[in-house]
Amino acid sequence: MTRPTPPWKCLSARHAAAVAILVAGAAHATPAAAQACCAGGALVSPVRLAPPEDYAVGLQTRVRSDMGLFGADGSYSSFSNTSTEQDVEQDLAISFRLARRAQVSLVLPYVETHRTDPGLDEWGSGLGDVAVNVRYDFKLAAEMTTWPGFALLGGVVFPTGKAVGDGTNPAATDATGTGTYNVTLGIDLEKVHGPLYGALNLWGTYSGSNSSQGVTTSYPLQLTALAVAGYVFENEAAAALYVNFLERGDTSTSGGTQPGTQPASGLRLTTVGVTGLFPVADGWRLSGSIYTDVLLASFGRNEQAGAGVTATLVRAWR
Numbered sequence: 378m379t380r381p382t383p384p385w386k387c388l389s390a391r392h393a394a395a396v397a398i399l400v401a402g403a404a405h406a407t408p409a410a411a412q413a414c415c416a417g418g419a420l421v422s423p424v425r426l427a428p429p430e431d432y433a434v435g436l437q438t439r440v441r442s443d444m445g446l447f448g449a450d451g452s453y454s455s456f457s458n459t460s461t462e463q464d465v466e467q468d469l470a471i472s473f474r475l476a477r478r479a480q481v482s483l484v485l486p487y488v489e490t491h492r493t494d495p496g497l498d499e500w501g502s503g504l505g506d507v508a509v510n511v512r513y514d515f516k517l518a519a520e521m522t523t524w525p526g527f528a529l530l531g532g533v534v535f536p537t538g539k540a541v542g543d544g545t546n547p548a549a550t551d552a553t554g555t556g557t558y559n560v561t562l563g564i565d566l567e568k569v570h571g572p573l574y575g576a577l578n579l580w581g582t583y584s585g586s587n588s589s590q591g592v593t594t595s596y597p598l599q600l601t602a603l604a605v606a607g608y609v610f611e612n613e614a615a616a617a618l619y620v621n622f623l624e625r626g627d628t629s630t631s632g633g634t635q636p637g638t639q640p641a642s643g644l645r646l647t648t649v650g651v652t653g654l655f656p657v658a659d660g661w662r663l664s665g666s667i668y669t670d671v672l673l674a675s676f677g678r679n680e681q682a683g684a685g686v687t688a689t690l691v692r693a694w695r
Contacts, residue, residue, distance in 0.1 A: 423654075423664045423689035424470040426480050433693035437468040441685030447677030449641045455672075462681070465489040466505070478515070484508040488538065488553040501550030505538040506559075518567035525568040530580055534559040540587070557585040563601075572610070574617070578603040592631055599625040599644070607652075614655045621648040645678035647671040664689045 424435040443462040445455040456462075466489070472482040486505035493499075510532035518526030538554020539545060545552045563580020584596040600623070607617025625644040650668030657663050669684035670677060 423691050424472045424482060426472055426474050426693065429695045430693045431695060432473045433691055435470045435689055435691035437470065437687060437689040439466040439685060439687045441683055443681040443683035445672060445682045447680050447682055449679055451675040451678050453672055453674050453677065453682065461493045463491045479511070479513045482510045490550040492548050492550050497548055499546065499548045499550045501546060503539055503551055503553040506534045506554040507537045508532055508534045518569050525566040528565040530563040530565055530578070532561040557587045559584045572608055574607045574609055576605040595629045597626040597628070599623060616653045619650050619652060643678060644680055646680045647676040660693050662691050
């Protein structure tokens with residue numbers, strides 16, 4: 378996600394960026410397993426710290442164009458040629474190693490939105506919702522022979538961005554945040570086998586209530602799953618396919634569940650993409666991805682749907 382930017386659209390983007398930062402590296406591994414684990418994890422998280430690395434800084438640019446909308450019943454309809462929306466986001470991400478198996482990261486997003494409709498052509502921008510994330514690896518993927526590696530993920534998103542209706546312009550193009558705190562807790566399962574890498578991230582997100590113009594909106598738990606399958610080459614370049622799925626139930630307004638006569642307010646969105654990583658110099662790596670939401674009925678609900686690209690440059694230090 379004229380069509381004001383809904384709070385849940387910013388919420389989904391923030392969680393995607395926040396959880397992507399959380400994937401960490403492997404230690405005490407054979408060379409082949411360590412290579413696949415480290416490069417494979419960086420496919421998911423460009424600012425992942427490999428075992429020798431203590432901290433890293435990355436700059437990611439994300440460009441997205443919305444092409445349609447999923448209705449409350451899961452139906453999909455494309456926008457007319459005269460109605461378009463483009464979203465541009467620059468994320469500054471910083472990761473620090475707290476201990477051998479633990480790291481923390483900070484994500485600072487800057488969001489820009491361009492929306493056109495008949496009689497309307499407007500840009501807006503501003504600081505988005507800042508995220509702090511942590512990860513602890515109980516078992517690293519390259520340490521395991523049969524079972525996958527297991528890690529605990531956590532994160533908090535702070536409402537530093539401007540929420541819809543909080544002094545936004547009529548088209549809400551300067552809305553850059555959710556207007557509420559969000560807390561995420563999840564797990565990451567990683568498996569390596571020679572040059573092959575696979576990961577499954579599962580997490581739940583709790584969002585605080587949001588009050589605007591005397592109306593309080595409460596959000597149920599949002600569940601998200603991210604699956605990745607990739608291949609790591611001998612020069613530590615890597616490529617992978619991924620699928621991301623999110624689901625959230627109906628919201629409640631002013632403390633009461635929305636009447637059944639009103640459209641369902643639950644969310645669903647399924648996104649697929651291809652991503653790649655290439656080491657450009659010692660301590661430097663470049664990654665990118667191309668992705669699209671699945672533009673078919675029942676693969677989304679109450680979400681804007683589109684496609685986009687990302688590009689990320691990372692510098693890591695030991």
